[in-house]
Amino acid sequence: MNKILEVKDLCKSYEVNKRKTTVLNGLDLTINEGEMVAVMGPSGSGKSTLLYTVSGMDKMSAGSVKFCGKDMAGLSEGELAEMRLDDMGFIFQQMYMMKNLSVLDNIILPAIKSKRTNEPRKETVKRGQELMRKLGIIDTADNDINEVSGGQLQRACICRSMINSPKMIFADEPTGALNRTSSEEVMEELTKLNNEGTTVMLVTHDAKVAAKCSRVLYIVDGNIKGEFDPDRKASVQEREKSLNSWLIDMGW
Numbered sequence: 001m002n003k004i005l006e007v008k009d010l011c012k013s014y015e016v017n018k019r020k021t022t023v024l025n026g027l028d029l030t031i032n033e034g035e036m037v038a039v040m041g042p043s044g045s046g047k048s049t050l051l052y053t054v055s056g057m058d059k060m061s062a063g064s065v066k067f068c069g070k071d072m073a074g075l076s077e078g079e080l081a082e083m084r085l086d087d088m089g090f091i092f093q094q095m096y097m098m099k100n101l102s103v104l105d106n107i108i109l110p111a112i113k114s115k116r117t118n119e120p121r122k123e124t125v126k127r128g129q130e131l132m133r134k135l136g137i138i139d140t141a142d143n144d145i146n147e148v149s150g151g152q153l154q155r156a157c158i159c160r161s162m163i164n165s166p167k168m169i170f171a172d173e174p175t176g177a178l179n180r181t182s183s184e185e186v187m188e189e190l191t192k193l194n195n196e197g198t199t200v201m202l203v204t205h206d207a208k209v210a211a212k213c214s215r216v217l218y219i220v221d222g223n224i225k226g227e228f229d230p231d232r233k234a235s236v237q238e239r240e241k242s243l244n245s246w247l248i249d250m251g252w
């Protein structure tokens with residue numbers, strides 16, 4: 001198995017009003033290509049910070065992060081931005097959609113910005129529309145982003161995260177704001193993507209979501225306290241049940 005993400009002794013602290021808070025505290029983690037990893041843990045334990053730091057969205061304070069064998073600390077801001085644009089997909093809570101663009105234009109924006117290919121805009125639009133069709137939101141293509149539901153917007157975020165065919169998708173609470181049906185649909189799409197070979201790392205508070213992953217990490221005080229491998233051959237109910245009892249053991 002090829003390693004896609006190698007994290008060693010990762011530390012991250014913030015300074016607010018001259019007071020230093022250490023959020024990640026010497027964390028080690030390896031994720032192999034094709035894994036779907038859930039990050040769980042109490043509120044404030046550092047889950048989102050971990051996601052932002054290993055994906056290069058935020059600067060680490062110490063340690064090392066290698067993505068596809070490349071040491072992120074050795075990359076310039078421009079090289080990092082290119083890596084994020086071409087090789088990583090993001091589904092983050094704040095969603096970061098541009099308010100003055102339609103849903104479709106938001107989805108294709110990363111492809112328009114990418115220098116990797118000189119794909120004509122017409123082709124990019126076609127690919128964006130195909131993704132929207134696949135995720136069942138093609139009818140919203142020309143809508144403003146405030147004219148769609150939370151579930152539709154989350155699916156649009158998934159389309160956008162996929163438009164450059166990334167090697168890995170980072171998702172922070174991808175189902176957080178959704179009802180059970182939308183949440184299941186979004187997870188179905190992420191699982192499909194993962195089955196097609198995309199590595200996924202997602203933060204969630206929902207054991208139902210985590211049970212669909214190949215590995216669950218439990219973070220406490222900025223470090224991994226335990227890991228759990230849901231048995232993907234077992235039924236969804238069985239996986240959830242064993243995950244829930246493991247979470248209780250972890251202090252959930």
Ligand SMILES: Nc1ncnc2c1ncn2[C@@H]1O[C@H](COP(=O)(O)OP(=O)(O)OP(=O)(O)O)[C@@H](O)[C@H]1O
Pocket residue numbers: 014015016021023041042043044045046047048049050
């Ligand atoms: N930009 C920032 N500046 C200062 N402190 C921050 C910043 N971002 C996060 N923190 C602090 O770092 C700690 C961990 O935050 P983080 O968002 O990673 O936790 P989390 O486990 O994802 O929490 P939740 O489950 O509530 O989303 C918190 O105490 C938070 O206040």
